[in-house]
Amino acid sequence: MTEDQNVRISRRTFLGLGIITAASCIIPGAARASVDNLLEPERRLCLLNLHTKEDIDIAYWKNGDYIPDALHQLNYIFRDHYTGLVNQIDTNLFDFLFAIQQEIQSCEPFHLISGYRSKKTNEWLRKKNRNVSRKSFHIYGKAADIRLPDHSLKILRGAAYKLKGGGVGYYPKSNFVHVDVGRVRFWREDV
Known part of the structure; x- marks a missing residue:
């Protein structure tokens, strides 16, 4: 191969590289940061379920693959x-939580207040609290109500919102932040 052949690229390759370069310039910094977080060789979550007092610190993704036993x-x-009742949780939710923890650089476990909810439980909670949605993402394994003991709710909310991984609900009176992997939106607790 001559030196000239080493530097030649096809028009298609050149245009493709141009598109990639242009796209990387218009992706917001937060989105790029969240993508970078997801390129880590290992994704790990550390959680404490406040109701059952069970905790877990587990790598759920490694070298490009989810780890089935860890997901269970x-x-x-x-x-x-x-x-x-146990339900399959959307892996995008785990990835969103991982990205939040990376963004904040927290060493503490997430306090999990609510993860999956059966339809029956959700309906019961709706009768007790007007902030509970009829079509809650909790029913589908796509939401978590969380807090971090080493960071304020405002910081947690800000990181989740900045990453734009889905919905973010701010509940200062109830002392948690709701995150879900639905469309990007933001709301706060009705008081």
């Missing part, structure tokens, strides 16, 4: 603590 253990920690 996380699903169990996220179970409906009222009924004991």
Whole structure:
């Protein structure tokens, strides 16, 4: 191969590189940061379920693959603590939580207040609290109510919102932040 052949690229390759370069310039810094977080060789979550007092510190993704046994253990920690029902949790939620923890650089476990909820539990909670949605993402294993003991709710909310991984609800009176992997939106607790 001559030196000229080493530097030649096709028009298609050149245009593709141009598009990638342009796209990287218009992606917001927060989105780039969240993508960078997800490129880590290992994704790990540390959680304490406040209702069951169970804790877990587990790598759930390694070298490009989710770890099935770790996902089962996380699903169990996220179970409906009222009924004991376990449901599959959306891996995007685990990734969103991981990205939040990386963004904040917290060393403490997330305090999990609510993960999966059965429809029956959700309906019961709706009767007790007007802030509970009829079509809650908790029912589908796509939401978590959390807090971090070493950071304020405002910092937690800000990091989650900055990453734009889904919905972020701020509940200062109830002392938690809701995150879900639905469309990006923000709301605060009705007082």
